[in-house]
Amino acid sequence: MTTHLRLLTAGGIATAALVGAVAIGVLGAALAVAQAWLLAHAISAAFLHQADVASLAWTLAPLALVLAGRAGLAWASELVAVWISGRVKADLRARVLAAAVAQGPRLAADRSTAQTALLVTRGLDALDGYYARYVPQLVLAVIVPVAVIACLAFVDLVATLTVALTVPLIPLFMALIGRMSATHRDRRWSALGRLAHRFADVVAGLPTLRAFGRAEAQVATLRQATDAYRVSTLATLRVAFLSAMVLELLATISVALVAVGVGLRLQNGELGLEVGLFALVLAPEAYLPLRRLGSEFHAAEEGVAAARDAFALLDAAAVARDRHGGSRPPDRLDAVTVEGVSVAQPGRELVAPAGATLEVRPGELVAITGPSGAGKSTLLATILGFAAPTAGRVTVRGADGSATDVAALDPRAWQDRIAWVPQVPYLAPGSVADNVRLGSPDADDRSVAAALAAVGLGDLPLGRLVGERGTGLSGGERRRVGVARALVRRASLLLLDEPTAGLDAEAEARVLAAIRAEAARGAAVVLVAHRPGAVAEADRTVAVRWASLAGPAAEGDAAGPGASRSAPGAVPA
Amino acid sequence: MTALVAVLRFGRPVTGRLLLAVLAGTGAAACAIGLSATSAWLISKAAEQPPMFALLLAVTTVRAFGIGRGVLRYAERLAAHDAAFRVLGELRGATYARLARLAPAGLAELRSGDLLARLVGDVDGLADLWLRVLLPGASAGIATAGAVLLVGGLLPAAGVVLALTVLLTAIGGPAAAALVARRAERSLAPARGALAETALETLRGAPELMALGAAPRALDTVRAADARLAAAERRSALGAGTGTLVAGIASGVAVWLSLAAGIAAVRAGSLDGVALAVVALTPIAVHEVVTPLAPAARLLPGLAASAGRVIELLARPEPVREPASPAAVPDGPLGLRARGLRVRYPGAGSDALGPLALDVPAGSRLVVTGPSGSGKSTLAAACLRFLDPVGGSLALVGSGGVAVDVTSLAGDDVRRATGLCEQDPHVFDGTLGDNLRLARPAATDAELAAALAAAGLLGFVRSLPAGLATPVGEHGARLSGGQRQRLALARALLADVRVLILDEPTEHLDEPAARAFAAELPSAAAGRTLLVLTHRPELFDGPEWARGPELGSGQS
Incomplete structure (x- = not known):
């Protein structure tokens, strides 16, 4: 219910939606009553009193206006609804995406990007059903039956009672059955998300699947997944449609009861034809909005499920934002110090890194080494402020003697001082120059070209287009574009995660020289390195290790016969 | 449109289930129309105060229609959804199987964000072709034809009016809507794809975009894509609204003209007064059945675009030509x-x-x-x-x-x-x-x-x-x-x-x-x-x- 409340109080737009819906509902109810009365009058006058068209002009002319008014009203309500739901969706989509991006590094652990993408696109699109159809119908379902019952009360008490007693049963049944289908709905939404994720995963891995001759086998697996989705969806629908059937039965049987009751009393002579026809035409109008609400309710459910997901993400982001400090980083950096930093790896009984310690000062180039899984990349993430150490701390010391914990720094201002190159740099679709400029939009073509030349990509045309995930560039070129991007930033602190992996000896030398030049310019440089060339370039080397939470500290990747055996703690070499 | 026809073959394995859904849907629509017609007749007849037994059949029929409508509608919905999901399974399987033949060299220029939207969005969206267009169209068409015959039997002029206004709603409305929203509809699917793609890109690069301070610019790109989609949706709603307007006017015209013609006919003695209410009120029920078809017909251009892209994928040339009669790989070490x-x-x-x-x-x-x-x-x-x-x-x-x-x-x-x-x-x-x-x-x-x-x-x-x-x-x-x-x-x-x-x-x-x-x-x-x-x-x-x-x- 709170999701409904948050959706209806989402802001000025949502309020406008409600006001508009009420106005349209009241007008609609008035027109429905007028139509019923005019029709009943005309039919009974012609049938019982042989009235002709000319003598009924004062009935038929207003009827034409009422019929036209109802058509126009339906049109207007549709336009207003789409306009409003578009505004609400855009607002929610922007906020959810901003929250998801801000949580980017943390998010990866518990949600897949495909699932989040599905939420902000198809998921929120489902809100159309909510705002454009469910809310207006909800308002109609309240206003119209009340108006109809009030009008019937003036003319026929028995028909009024029939309608007044059966109409409240409809929301009652709806609530009962709605509760039953709520769990099914959530299950269905998560099934859809899993299916999307599965498609994305399998499609991304098609080359690998084909290499192992398993691509064909996945056809069957996917069919099973789709089938499972069909079965789970049909289970939801069986309940959802059951509720719709009960509603429809109630509505149609009630109309039949009114018709039969009115007919019998007409036969007795207790009632006039005009009143009887009025009741017959008006009675279905009382049930129509309720019946439609039943189907709109289920159409809106997917939107509500998605909205709940979206609100959960927004709330989590708000909590995360509150945890951050707001201190400004020092203007001139004196040192970044990592003291005994350990990070627990979720879902695994180990910390990586375990008790890492290092210091880097402007002009220095420090290499981090250690076996796979030792937590080298995680260590960079703690310096960036993306990951919080479970033990130890990362401190930023200023030339003015101040010392601030990274957790207390304003993350935006701190990251502005850093140039970070992850293991697989992200490449946005666009030109090579766009990508080099990603972190420094004001850089001119000359400095972009200079940065590319510095990493040995002087021949790469600036305008060369890069596809998604860097298609169009070789693995080594992608990595070097990432390094060029860091160079252009002219940052005080460079964090590089294996920038020379996949490069031949000549390219590696170029990249290392460019990194060394950054240190000479006065930047502090931390470099995760595997290869001897990169390690040799460093002023100091720090070995990082992981440790099991259960047993004594493990030594390296226990399996690799030649894995490095570093002593516990960080060992400057 | 040829792509839509090409997609229809995926429905062939479940023909039986589809027919079942049409049958149940026709019954439900007939019940709705029948309830209105018989109760109008019952009330008019009762006003003449005939003996009770003359009304008994009508009383029973009215009640039967009241129950039949709900039950048949339930059956129709379940059968239709089951069939549509099975068709979907076929479509998904075929699409994936094709992708599996093309990857990796034949798909180089397709972006995976768009590819995802294509697979999940286009294929899922195609279920509407059966669920919202073909099945309800067939059911409503058959039931409406019956109603036209009934009303036309009582008063030929009213029958003609009903038939014409139904055609106006089912064909004229969507045509008017398409005229207003043709370009918007066609830009909807690509706009949706573009939004999905930019959103996925932004999420994928989130850590670096944050670290580089480039996240606000990336989010602006998404917002711009969203604005383009919203504008396309608004244009398409204008078109859909035109359809609703035409349907509303057609329904009003049907009621008004039937009533006026009926009044004149009763006066002239060519129509029994008891049947006047049937002639005047049945069009309301018929149009209530037909009106939901207008928004469904509006889906056709979008569905055609989705079908076109799926069919294009299915027809894409393979990067490798497989030999007609493959040779055998030599035995032993290779x-x-x-x-x-x-x-x-x-x-x-x-x-x-x-x-x-x-x-x-x-x-x-x-x-x-x-x-x-x-x-x-x-x-x-x-x-x-x-x-x-x-x-x-x-x-x-x-x-x-x-x-x-x-x-x-x-x-x-x-x-x-x-x-x-x-x-x-x-x-x-x-x-x-x-x-x-x-x-x-x-x-x-x-x-x-x-x-x-x-x-x-x-x-x-x-x-x-x-x-x-x-x-x-x-x-x-x-x-x-x-x-x-x-x-x-x-x-x-x-x-x-x-x-x-x-x-x-x-x-x-x-x-x-x-x-x-x-x-x-x-x-x-x-x-x-x-x-x-x-x-x-x-x-x-x-x-x-x-x-x-x-x-x-x-x-x-």
């Missing part, structure tokens, strides 16, 4: 031989590899080297028959020296004999065991352990509480880069192939691990022909290794 081999990606302007001469004798271990971008991965793709050579030849060579050109072999046969560990191997979102068993579904735990040991990952796996059942996350996110690489190597070593190609196998491994792996590789891959593509040949420098040509230097 080698590779290339002569003047040139390879080019579909649509590319220049060769990605070659001309290359290469001999990998059966049972040998050969190292081929070359700088980044010299075509090492292209050579691997050609060896696995992902790509056809554009010049020269590439052959599998049996132990007796029998050479069979790969173009005369079925791609699947080639890949049964030749295995590959790619440079950026995909790790699937499943458990460690799932990823390994991909290479050999029937592998025993001992075989898995041996492969893991050879790749240097056994100790890590044993340290995990859940062992092989540990989930690796999306794209192996819960593993480090080195662990991912080792997992992929273990997977490749597990595959039951005679030629094993490793593309940059020591990538992402730290120096000692890379050395250890290179040293253990010959025994781990014993009995197989090995081709290692690397820019670090010094790691594979023992007596058991032979050195091949250096790519990208116009050699041999």
Whole structure:
């Protein structure tokens, strides 16, 4: 219910939606009553009193206006609804995406990007059903039956009672059955998300699947997944449609009861034809909005499920934002110090890194080494402020003697001082120059070209287009574009995660020289390195290790016969 | 529209279920119309105060229609959804099966964000063709025809009016709507795709976009895509609104004209007064059945666009021409031989590899080297028959020296004999065991352990509480880069192939691990022909290794 409340109080737009819906509902109810009365009058006058068209002009002319008014009203309500739901969706989509991006590094652990993408696109699109159809119908379902019952009360008490007693049963049944289908709905939404994720995963891995001759086998697996989705969806629908059937039965049987009751009393002579026809035409109008609400309710459910997901993400982001400090980083950096930093790896009984310690000062180039899984990349993430150490701390010391914990720094201002190159740099679709400029939009073509030349990509045309995930560039070129991007930033602190992996000896030398030049310019440089060339370039080397939470500290990747055996703690070499 | 017709064939396997849904839907619509008509007659007749028994049949019929409508509608909905989902299964299966034939070389220019939208969005959206257009259209059409006959039997003029206004709602409305919103509808699906793509891109790059301070700009791009989609939706709503307006006017005209004609006919004596209410009120019920069709017809252009893209994918040419009658792969140990081999990606302007001469004798271990971008991965793709050579030849060579050109072999046969560990191997979102068993579904735990040991990952796996059942996350996110690489190597070593190609196998491994792996590789891959593509040949420098040509230097 709170999701409904948050959706209806989402802001000025949502309020406008409600006001508009009420106005349209009241007008609609008035027109429905007028139509019923005019029709009943005309039919009974012609049938019982042989009235002709000319003598009924004062009935038929207003009827034409009422019929036209109802058509126009339906049109207007549709336009207003789409306009409003578009505004609400855009607002929610922007906020959810901003929250998801801000949580980017943390998010990866518990949600897949495909699932989040599905939420902000198809998921929120489902809100159309909510705002454009469910809310207006909800308002109609309240206003119209009340108006109809009030009008019937003036003319026929028995028909009024029939309608007044059966109409409240409809929301009652709806609530009962709605509760039953709520769990099914959530299950269905998560099934859809899993299916999307599965498609994305399998499609991304098609080359690998084909290499192992398993691509064909996945056809069957996917069919099973789709089938499972069909079965789970049909289970939801069986309940959802059951509720719709009960509603429809109630509505149609009630109309039949009114018709039969009115007919019998007409036969007795207790009632006039005009009143009887009025009741017959008006009675279905009382049930129509309720019946439609039943189907709109289920159409809106997917939107509500998605909205709940979206609100959960927004709330989590708000909590995360509150945890951050707001201190400004020092203007001139004196040192970044990592003291005994350990990070627990979720879902695994180990910390990586375990008790890492290092210091880097402007002009220095420090290499981090250690076996796979030792937590080298995680260590960079703690310096960036993306990951919080479970033990130890990362401190930023200023030339003015101040010392601030990274957790207390304003993350935006701190990251502005850093140039970070992850293991697989992200490449946005666009030109090579766009990508080099990603972190420094004001850089001119000359400095972009200079940065590319510095990493040995002087021949790469600036305008060369890069596809998604860097298609169009070789693995080594992608990595070097990432390094060029860091160079252009002219940052005080460079964090590089294996920038020379996949490069031949000549390219590696170029990249290392460019990194060394950054240190000479006065930047502090931390470099995760595997290869001897990169390690040799460093002023100091720090070995990082992981440790099991259960047993004594493990030594390296226990399996690799030649894995490095570093002593516990960080060992400057 | 031809694409829509082409998509219809996916409904053929469930024809029976579709007919059942039409039958139930027709019954439900007939009940709704019948309830209105019989109760109008009942009330009019009762006003003449006939004896009670004259009304009994009408009373029973009214009640039966009241019950029948709900029950039949329930049956229709279930049958229709079940059938539509089954059709979807067919569509998804066919789409994926096609993708599986095209990847990787035939899909190079498709972005995976768009591809995802295409698969999930277009295919899922096509269910509406059956659910919201074809089935309700057929049911409403049949029931309406019956109603027109009924009203026309009572008063021919009213029958004509009803038929014309129904056609106006079902055809004129959507046509008017399409006129207003044609361009908007067509831009809806691409706008949706663009939004999905920019959103996915932004999420994928989130950590770096945050660190670079580029997130606000990326979010602006998404917002702009959203604004374009919203504008398209508004234009399309204007069109849909036109449809609603036309439907409302048609319904009003039907009621008003039937009433006026009925009044005149009663006065003239050509229509029994009892039937006047039937003639005047039945059109309301008929239009209530037909009106929902207008928004459904509006879906057609969007559905046609979706169908067009799915059909385009299904019809896309394959990057490899499979031979009509494939030759057999030679028995026993296998080698590779290339002569003047040139390879080019579909649509590319220049060769990605070659001309290359290469001999990998059966049972040998050969190292081929070359700088980044010299075509090492292209050579691997050609060896696995992902790509056809554009010049020269590439052959599998049996132990007796029998050479069979790969173009005369079925791609699947080639890949049964030749295995590959790619440079950026995909790790699937499943458990460690799932990823390994991909290479050999029937592998025993001992075989898995041996492969893991050879790749240097056994100790890590044993340290995990859940062992092989540990989930690796999306794209192996819960593993480090080195662990991912080792997992992929273990997977490749597990595959039951005679030629094993490793593309940059020591990538992402730290120096000692890379050395250890290179040293253990010959025994781990014993009995197989090995081709290692690397820019670090010094790691594979023992007596058991032979050195091949250096790519990208116009050699041999």
